[in-house]
């Protein structure tokens with residue numbers, strides 16, 4: 001049968017055995033081995049010992065015991081100093097460590113005098129017991145005699161012989177009473193005395209905080225905002241990590257403060273000069289600004305280290321805690337509406353230096369460069385100088401703003417040229433503007449000696465855009481870059497080289513300097529260099545120059561964002577304390593509205609300026625001369641042909657001319673076109689005659705120029 005059965009289904013798959021629930025044998029958790037008692041006790045002890053409260057109690061105990069130890073040390077030292085020449089010797093060593101041999105000689109002399117006086121006192125002491133015994137015998141005898149004398153007088157008066165001894169006995173009674181009192185008080189005094197002495201020592205130690213720093217109360221430990229005292233400065237210097245300085249201060253002991261000049265209030269902080277011991281260089285201190293600031297419980301930006309004139313001396317300026325984060329007041333340009341400016345003799349009120357004194361900058365015959373990271377206040381700082389100078393009506397401005405978001409828009413109607421925008425086309429126009437200034441400069445240089453010229457400020461903000469521009473002109477000369485044929489670069493260089501004396505001045509604002517976007521020669525051509533916060537020291541060197549940075553200028557240590565408007569300035573146009581190479585200025589903030597108000601005042605001082613928003617590229621042409629030249633030798637030429645030849649001569653000037661334009665020029669000159677053989681022609685003789693008869697001053701009036 002099986003053979004006849006045909007299955008209707010494909011061979012069914014072998015039945016898959018249903019997976020049953022898997023059983024895993026979980027081994028009995030092995031009983032955790034019992035932690036031995038000693039480990040548990042150890043942990044409990046560790047917990048108890050490291051508990052905050054235990055530590056606090058420990059700190060308290062150590063602190064107060066150390067106050068007693070420290071107090072004992074201080075009192076002993078004072079007593080020792082008072083009785084020996086130790087003080088003089090210490091000061092002598094301090095002066096020697098400082099290399100101040102004149103002062104050292106003076107201390108040596110005093111020490112000598114002290115020793116002589118002490119010797120005299122000791123010699124006197126050798127002779128004194130005999131004198132004292134003699135004095136005592138004489139004094140006792142005389143005293144008894146006097147008392148007996150008094151008794152005799154008393155006995156006579158009372159007619160009683162026993163009164164002779166009464167005064168003597170009274171004195172004896174008194175002495176006995178004193179002895180009784182002392183014997184009663186002595187016992188308790190012996191017990192309380194040491195306690196009082198301990199208390200006195202503790203109080204001396206506490207007053208001087210003579211305990212390890214970790215044991216001191218938290219507020220004393222952090223010392224946040226602590227006033228700057230000589231001992232704090234000396235301690236900060238000692239712990240600076242300069243071995244020679246540390247050893248010298250140790251050698252000086254308490255006399256370390258001799259290194260310091262007086263601590264003077266200076267603006268929102270204090271200033272102190274430190275004469276370093278020999279073997280320690282000023283650079284070593286300068287390089288450790290952060291550590292010094294932390295030792296003085298300040299932030300790094302709150303301590304400035306500069307090098308004054310005196311040799312081996314650093315000047316520390318330490319801000320009051322947090323004072324630098326307070327804004328400074330508004331600019332006098334905003335508050336004083338009557339203010340005017342004087343380019344040659346005046347100074348632009350820019351802000352305040354760290355001492356809180358007004359910082360004003362002379363702009364006279366100085367090229368200017370302001371750099372900084374983006375959004376730190378570069379444009380505002382540059383603009384406030386331009387705003388002040390605009391209040392001198394003789395000053396002319398050519399302005400290029402290669403960001404073009406309206407930061408300089410208020411100068412429309414005040415600047416002769418104002419180009420605003422970031423594209424290559426704007427760079428091309430700005431370059432041509434600067435080249436125009438070069439031509440003006442050359443014209444001025446060639447003028448007869450003694451000619452005076454109004455100041456011409458050529459201002460380019462975001463100048464890095466120009467240096468980085470890839471565009472080339474039709475002769476393949478690049479606008480950007482710093483090659484010998486780079487147009488913007490070369491124009492700026494020419495003004496840097498020769499513009500100062502004829503009052504053609506280059507002012508540039510640039511961002512985040514690199515060698516590419518701010519070439520070396522351009523950086524170094526500026527007389528006044530200022531920098532806002534920057535990223536690195538090498539950028540600070542680019543911005544301000546090696547000399548300023550080596551002298552302590554550190555815009556790279558300003559805090560981006562927090563120190564907006566704070567500039568480090570290197571210039572001879574601003575008062576810089578003697579010996580310093582730069583000054584830090586916190587500038588006033590003049591916002592757009594205030595800037596508009598100031599430019600309105602500046603415009604009111606002028607007769608009205610028409611601002612060009614693009615560069616006039618057309619050459620100045622004289623149409624009549626051009627017409628004569630295109631006529632050539634022919635006695636007459638068709639007007640149609642004349643128009644074609646003029647357009648070929650200058651597409652810019654004549655490309656759009658119609659017959660009407662040609663006719664008007666010829667009629668005005670008295671050389672009207674006429675018909676010849678039925679067609680309009682221009683006669684050569686007529687044009688030549690009109691030109692010959694033209695008065696000289698008409699030459700320029702007849703010229704044409706195109707303003708886009």
Ligand SMILES: Nc1ncnc2c1ncn2[C@@H]1O[C@H](COP(=O)(O)OP(=O)(O)OP(=O)(O)O)[C@@H](O)[C@H]1O
Pocket residue numbers: 372373374375376377378379380381403511564565566586587588589590
């Ligand atoms: N003197 C100042 N005091 C306080 N804040 C300021 C000061 N100057 C500028 N600022 C602040 O910094 C911002 C940026 O200023 P500004 O436009 O001048 O920066 P910038 O450096 O030119 O920036 P960018 O290079 O990106 O154009 C301002 O909007 C303002 O808030």
